[in-house]
Structure formats: structure tokens, C-alpha cells
Amino acid sequence: MADPSLLTQLIESLRRLPGIGPKSAQRMAFHLLERDRDAGRQLARIMAAAMEQIGRCERCRTLTEHRRCQLCASPRRDAGILCVVEQPSDIVAIEQATHYDGLYFVLGGRLSPLDGIGPEELGLDRLEARFHEPALREVILAISPTVEGLATAHYIAELAQDTDLQLSRIAHGVPLGGELEFVDGSTLAHAFAGRQGL
Amino acid sequence: MADPSLLTQLIESLRRLPGIGPKSAQRMAFHLLERDRDAGRQLARIMAAAMEQIGRCERCRTLTEHRRCQLCASPRRDAGILCVVEQPSDIVAIEQATHYDGLYFVLGGRLSPLDGIGPEELGLDRLEARFHEPALREVILAISPTVEGLATAHYIAELAQDTDLQLSRIAHGVPLGGELEFVDGSTLAHAFAGRQGL
Incomplete structure (x- = not known):
């Protein structure tokens, strides 16, 4: 048995998702296999389709599976x-x-x-x-x-x-809820230089 | 365009993974589409295979794609x-x-x-x-x-x-590194009843 088991391969592939460590990947694999195979099948099908079919909108360059994305195609x-x-x-x-x-x-x-x-x-x-x-x-x-x-x-x-x-x-400056003492120097300098009349 | 876009469907399927909220699902989808389509293709392929082929070991009932799992089949x-x-x-x-x-x-x-x-x-x-x-x-x-x-x-x-x-x-009792004052009452009672001679 030189090949890693399919379960090990599944855990390894889940680990390639951003932010997923070994424990989370293991938990996901067991969850799908033991409790929700339908979710796993659906994810596999949609993931395969998305990786092959999603390209760039010819007009705005965002990700879409159509020639034009929904926003560019919308009359509204x-x-x-x-x-x-x-x-x-x-x-x-x-x-x-x-x-x-x-x-x-x-x-x-x-x-x-x-x-x-x-x-x-x-x-x-x-x-x-x-x-x-x-x-x-x-x-x-x-x-x-x-x-x-x-x-x-x-x-x-x-x-x-x-x-x-x-x-x-768009405006750059101190974020809403940001306290002045914790805002970095360049942001504060930027906010001062860009002050607006009241 | 009544159908949700493939990107939206991908984000929704990723949300069915345990512990994944809308922000993480979105981050995963964009990461795979923009930076690592190979990881997405691999995950789709292995996920599909795992959901179809992984069953129970006939001897120990654990998850495996073989009739017997690697442990049951191991001579070691x-x-x-x-x-x-x-x-x-x-x-x-x-x-x-x-x-x-x-x-x-x-x-x-x-x-x-x-x-x-x-x-x-x-x-x-x-x-x-x-x-x-x-x-x-x-x-x-x-x-x-x-x-x-x-x-x-x-x-x-x-x-x-x-x-x-x-x-x-296996022994039940106070976990290693656990401080007595924070251990729940039943565990502590269990640990007392199961005290071992020194």
C-alpha cells in the first residue's frame, strides 16, 4: 500500500484551501463522508465546472462563466x-x-x-x-x-x-470607528492633508 | 439571468463545509479561481472519487475505499x-x-x-x-x-x-495540564473514585 489512501488524499486537497490547517481539513473530510455526502458531491461537481468554465468578462475583466458578466449585461x-x-x-x-x-x-x-x-x-x-x-x-x-x-x-x-x-x-483616511491613537502615521497624515471643509 | 452565477454557486457549496462562513467561502473561491486552479481541479477530482468510492472496512468498519482498511490489512x-x-x-x-x-x-x-x-x-x-x-x-x-x-x-x-x-x-479523569478548579464536577468526582495507588 504505497499510495496514500483516498481519505488522506482528500484531507491533503482540502488543506490547499486558504486558511485550512490539518485539523480543519480532517474535520471537513469526516463530516462530508459520514454525514453529508451530497454536499461533497455537489461541491465536487460545481468546483470542477467553476475551474473549467469561469473566465474573464470581455468587458470588465471580472470572473464570470459568460462572455459578459451579470453586471455588464444588466440593463438596470x-x-x-x-x-x-x-x-x-x-x-x-x-x-x-x-x-x-x-x-x-x-x-x-x-x-x-x-x-x-x-x-x-x-x-x-x-x-x-x-x-x-x-x-x-x-x-x-x-x-x-x-x-x-x-x-x-x-x-x-x-x-x-x-x-x-x-x-x-474614493476617500482615504481614518476608518469609521478607528481611534486616532491606533491609526498608523501615514493614514493620519493622509487624513490631515485631505481634510474637508464643514 | 435567473440562475445564480457559477461563482455564487461555488461560494454556496464551500459554505456547506463545516466551520466555513460566507467570508471564508468567498476568499476560498477567489483564491482558487485567481491563483490556484490546479488545487481546485485536484480537490474536485478527489472529492468526487472519495464520495463515491469510500465505504466501510468489512473488518473494522472504518472509512476506506478498499474492502479492508490499511490497518486491518497490515501484517505489522x-x-x-x-x-x-x-x-x-x-x-x-x-x-x-x-x-x-x-x-x-x-x-x-x-x-x-x-x-x-x-x-x-x-x-x-x-x-x-x-x-x-x-x-x-x-x-x-x-x-x-x-x-x-x-x-x-x-x-x-x-x-x-x-x-x-x-x-x-482508557482512563478517565483530570486532563493533563488541567487545573482542578476549572475541571467540571463530574470529571473530578470520576477522578476521585478512580484514584490509583502510588
Whole structure:
């Protein structure tokens, strides 16, 4: 019996999920095998389909199994506003927390020449093309305020310079509920520099 | 688009894993789709195989994809000792923590007449048959010290009464590192009643 048992293989594959250690993986395997094989079969089927069929939306580059994602294909979204984010998960966060009803564009990362991530990798040519679509009025940059994120936002702002688009970035500053003494120095400096009149 | 997207379905199936909430499920789905599709494909393949092929060992009733599990089939295990446990996961715990090198028998639960779990459901007829195999010398009961567990242990002890088997149960008492003031009353009473001479 040189091969590890199927149970051992199942526990090992579950461990490749992020945040799952050996004890949790074991607990999951026994739970599915002893109490909920249907959940296991369903997960296996949907996981296989998702890994093969989910690609990128041709319009906004988010994850979808269709040519266009549900948001880009929806007639209920305002095609006049475009929100630029780094990751597909950012769309989920914004959809859950805000009443934003425009469209999105997913960069898939931040400009980082040393890692070989340039404008092409982020689809900035496609984003620039969208800037020239007549329906578009406003662009919101929802990019993390890291060094690379700020550079990326700056680059995108340049692309929009010769258009009439209203361009903004989401506010950076002290988070709600954050106490000043525990906020890091750069955030506090940023919040001071970006103070707003009352 | 009435159907939920494949991504939503993937997140929902991951949520059926024990201990996984909506945020973790989402994180797992994005991680696999964006960074590790191979892990997702492997998990789907092994999960499907495990749910279909893993059954019970014909000898000890633990989970295995073979007719006999690796332990029952191993010539290196001492067939003279049999450890009776409730769940297959108990075998993993004992194998990891102890140097026990005998065989196991998995009940799959505890006697609980109100829930319709009688001797037959726990395979006690098969266990009794093993008690009469000539190679067996010793039986260790590693059953939880709950009311139902104690009743089950008592029932099994009766089955072994007309044999020459050496029968024992694992020790119950104050856990190592446990401080007396934080140990529950029944455990402490049990530990007192079961005090051992020095």
C-alpha cells in the first residue's frame, strides 16, 4: 500500500484551501463522508465546472462563466459611471456595502514594473477605449492607497486627461470607528492633508 | 439571468463545509479561481472519487475505499489487541498520539435506543464474533465517558464475559495540564473514585 489512501488524499486537497490547517481539513473530510455526502458531491461537481468554465468578462475583466458578466449585461446598471477596482472581490465588497449602481472595470493588480506588471497586464488599453465611449460621464477609482496603487491611479488619471470625464477616487483616511491613537502615521497624515471643509 | 452565477454557486457549496462562513467561502473561491486552479481541479477530482468510492472496512468498519482498511490489512499490526472506538476520527487521534499497534473496531456511535441506535447499528454482533477469534488476547474500550458511552461500554463488557479476554477501558479523569478548579464536577468526582495507588 504505497499510495496514500483516498481519505488522506482528500484531507491533503482540502488543506490547499486558504486558511485550512490539518485539523480543519480532517474535520471537513469526516463530516462530508459520514454525514453529508451530497454536499461533497455537489461541491465536487460545481468546483470542477467553476475551474473549467469561469473566465474573464470581455468587458470588465471580472470572473464570470459568460462572455459578459451579470453586471455588464444588466440593463438596470447605469452605464454612465465606471468604478475601477483591483480585484473581482472588490466588486463584491462594494456591491454589499454601497448603493453604487454603475459598472466596474477590474485591473487584476497594480502597476509594478519590477514584477513585469505594466499597463498591458492591467488592461489599461481597454480601459482607455472605454473612456472614449460616449455614454460614460464619470469614473471612480477604488484602488488601494499603497505606493503602487497610487501610481496606478495616477496613470489612469493621465489616460482620462483629454476627456470630459468627471474623475474621482474614493476617500482615504481614518476608518469609521478607528481611534486616532491606533491609526498608523501615514493614514493620519493622509487624513490631515485631505481634510474637508464643514 | 435567473440562475445564480457559477461563482455564487461555488461560494454556496464551500459554505456547506463545516466551520466555513460566507467570508471564508468567498476568499476560498477567489483564491482558487485567481491563483490556484490546479488545487481546485485536484480537490474536485478527489472529492468526487472519495464520495463515491469510500465505504466501510468489512473488518473494522472504518472509512476506506478498499474492502479492508490499511490497518486491518497490515501484517505489522498486532492482531492480538483490539481497540473499540466510536468514530473513524478517533483512530486518527489515537494513531497520532500513542504507540498503539493493535487493530481497531469502529462502532459508528453509541447505544441510544431512543434514537433507534441498538446493538445491530453499532455492529456489535460482528464485534462479538471477533471476541471469539483465537488470536485475540486483549480488548481496550476507548469510548467517551458520557452516559450513552458508559452504557455502550457496559454492554460490550457483557459480550466479552464468557471469554478469556483481558478487557480494559482508557482512563478517565483530570486532563493533563488541567487545573482542578476549572475541571467540571463530574470529571473530578470520576477522578476521585478512580484514584490509583502510588
